[in-house]
Amino acid sequence: MTEQNSTNLPATDTRKDGEIVISVRGLKNSFGDQIIHDGLDLDLRRGEILGVVGGSGTGKSVLMRSIIGLQTPDEGEIEVLGENMIGRDDVEAKNIRRRWGILFQNGALFSTLTVAENVEVPIREYFPFIKPPLLDEIASYKVAMSGLPADAGPKYPSELSGGMRKRAGLARALALDPELLFLDEPTAGLDPIGAAAFDELIENLKQRLDLTVFLITHDLDTLWAICDRVAVLSDQKVVAVGTIEELLALDHPWIQEYFNGPRGRAASAGLKKGQRGA
């Protein structure tokens, strides 16, 4: 991308709250005979953290992969940041790709690069004019911002713990100061303290950087602590979207079981005692 193109990018005036940044309509996905989604609709509004929940195998990750273009759906329309995502070519898609950041479930860090070099990859790709000293500085402060210790930058992913790898993945996802952040089970496999810290980090980053977050999670604490709205995936579609209070008022067996089961009650009680962030 050249410097001239930069003027085409949106400035403040397009960043209205309540604007729809992701819109999924009539999505259908299947693998062979197995239908994952059928007629799935979902909206993500600017400035919110949307939690996506659902039992194992309900296609949460497939939904994310469809939205970010890693999986071509059988049917349906997907719009991200006002652009239609289906059937577009790579050059056009590049403009959108530089406006989002994605944290994969296991970090998906490039194993032959150090953490800081991992962060530099997207920046180098889109902004080759940035000089190496500045690039290194940017990578270091991104690493620091994702809550990694100072000595983590020059380390290789294999030298990091699971929690640190998640943070490194987040640093890479934030490399281009994205508007939109996709997180696939960011707190899975973290200890409760680490998970709470991660929640707090995401909440902080969201407020400071004006992020919109699409968050897949199984972690009830995360849902209570940071999600503005929650979408429930079941029976091949999104059966309900709303705040947890709104969802609790619904008479859907899975939702009741999920939020009112022993773990759900513990998480809500914990939040009410003010033990967690937000």
Next chain:
Amino acid sequence: MGDDPTRRDGQDGEDNVYRCVGALTITRAASTQREIDAVPDPLTIDLSEVERIDTVGAWLVHRAVRDRQAKVTGETEESRQLLEQVAEADRPVRVRPEQRAAPLRALEELGDWVADAGNTLIGLLGFLGATVISFAAVIARPRRFRMNAVVQRFDLVGVRALGIIGLMTFLIGIVIAQQGAVQLQQFGAEVYTINLIGRISVRELATLMTAIMVAGRSGSAFAAQIGTMKITEEIDAMRTIGVSPTEALVVPRMLAAVVMMPLLSFYAMVMSLLGGGIFVWVALGIPPMTYIQRLQEVVPITDLWVGLIKAPVFGFIIALAGCFQGMLVEGNSEEVGTRTTAAVVQSIFLVIVLDAVFAVFFSNVGWI
């Protein structure tokens, strides 16, 4: 924004003020940095007309403040927060692991190499020991012998290699015959082509070629399979369940290589003789019956023993190098590739060194 000619970034009236207009974001990081660097000290940065700022923009301002004691004016609450935030994250820059100066590094690398070579040798001995112990354990308690795994390896290492090894040695038989015939015809001694084909195929080339092919096909596969299993923690899972990885993975592969190598070598000898026979029949007019009779006269049975005794040793070396390198894989996926290459290079090298040793040995014991 930047396309409006009346509102541009840059020095505004006074020489020392850098006024930023519109978006101060990563998209314009390179040019903004250049422009800030061009403004002389004492620098003042005016953010009053910034419409949008991201962390990279804030960082550019922050480093000017840090390195040049620049003054910042006209910042909004939002940009002030961002500036504070990036200032918090300011740490000494380290992107790559530290490296020493060149001469020291050369010494360090040499030292590392020596230590690595020593450790590899010790590791190999340890691995050999573990394999022997596993073999002993399997012999002591034959019920732990994994028949299915071994048969599967026999199939992969032996049966599936028949096609390519047969074709390769058949062609090599033809090449030996053709080259030999061309030279020997000059002396009118083309009938000695049969001696050449018989002795060189049976004694040397069939076994050696089979070993090289098995190293390329199976030695590499051993290293890659075991290496991938190490990365995906399958080997650790086996250990914790109580299954010995040496017993489950290494023993079947060793057995397969050691048992299949002599069989494949014998088959390779036959194919090579067949290739040579067809050539002499077609090109020199020597009928097959005469060819076979002459082979029986000129190729001593000891040549067959020489060829077949070497084969299991080569198989053992190939499986040892492959499995050992596979077990050494640690960390990232690139290492699987490196170790697989190392396994093939080492096994072929060792096979050829051993072949030379065998050649001298058998000549000295009188099997000429």
